[in-house]
Amino acid sequence: MESLEASVDEMVVPSLFCNRKETIISGSRHSQESMVQKSGERERCATGLEGLDTILYGGIPRANTILLTGSCGTGKTSLALEFLIHGAIKGENSLFISVTENSEKLLQNIMPYKFFDKNLIKSGRLVFVDLPIMYERLGMTKAELSMEEIDLLAAAISDLAAELGTKRLVIDSITSVCYKLKTSEKIRDFILKLGKALSDLNCTSILVGEVPADSTAYSSFGVEEAIADGIILMANMERRGDLLRTLQVIKMRGTMHSRAKYVLDLTPMGVLLVPLLKGGSTG
């Protein structure tokens, strides 16, 4: 049986309900804003994805570092990009650090969004940086980074964020960075240092993680999930031969949140979410 927290939280229905900005709890309705005030107090970084903000009772607590994890083809990069674009539209400087895919290719992927404006890039509100270029400039050519190089890399990223006045940052993917760190100690050290530096800048960060499709863990190295302030899990779920893209917030420090599973669609209007139908299932 699921916990009381889960059963209450599952009544939060995003997307189709979002314009109403209401949450149904124990039969009474409260505005989203009053829920945020009640639940406390931490300033929110509204992701701009209506469904996700409803799940998070208003958004990610500002300055948190979130692990957005899942297997390939689940929509992690799209969601992370949308988070940055909405931030840039709101006037928050946003930085995308690409590790696996070059920025040009990424830009081609974000063009179909109806709310995307190329001027966000021209004006410097939305900045793309390729990490391999940073590695090169920092002289990090070896397959494994030393502890000194880890400090240098974390400092270089936080310095860049500070210089750009970044309030939203995405690293896609942290798993690829971790492959250069190799050991759990180094990974822990890097993420802790980077997370602290970004938090000091009041920057809300998303670290994109990759896990194999059959994995039950939230991260490849088992360290990232423990350090992050929040975990958003994206997955492909097969049901009677249909493959559904799902999203579930596993943890989020500093806020109440739904723990239910939602089905998502990637559309030109952005990521849309609806609750996963259970159909009387007890499983």
Added chain:
Amino acid sequence: MSPEMISAQQIANELSETPPASAVSLQMSVDNYLDVIRGVIDLFANKKDMDVIYVTATISSDAIKRVLEALDIDSSRVYFVDCISHIMMGAQSAQQDEHTTLVESPTMLENLMLKVEYLIRRSQSKNKLVVIDSINSLAIHNNNWILSEFLHILVSGLRSREAYTIILSVEEHSTPEINNMVNLVCDHGIHAGKKQEG
């Protein structure tokens, strides 16, 4: 049309009497389908300047487009969520275009909701109507539990968006369970089928 059946104009009149954001159960006979289409789309939605999101699970969107054309009904503001063309393997599949969005299978009810949501957001019109054609076809592919949950979430969401919902059911194929499921979420019922004796 057989004389004992409700006319297209009567259907439109009844719909016009319902307040905005209503959910209406429209039970029809298989013989009355064309009048229902004319009443709902031409005499109600088009007259009220509405965008129509037509969820088709019975026949393909192409077939309905042809029906609208044959009836000389303006379909420029009708947008289809087609749950059937994709699974008709070998049949000529409907083209995904500005007016047609395909859902892979009528079992993917969440995706159906997501496509409706997308079209609602895309619509510039203040007035919107969502037609589910039909609950009986969806019941072929889904059990009553999940279908009931789907209707509850969909209709509640549409109500909050102040969109009209019309759920079509075919009286010849309906069961008490399906009727109860529809009645639970609808505010009004229109019987456009054969007149009951007595």
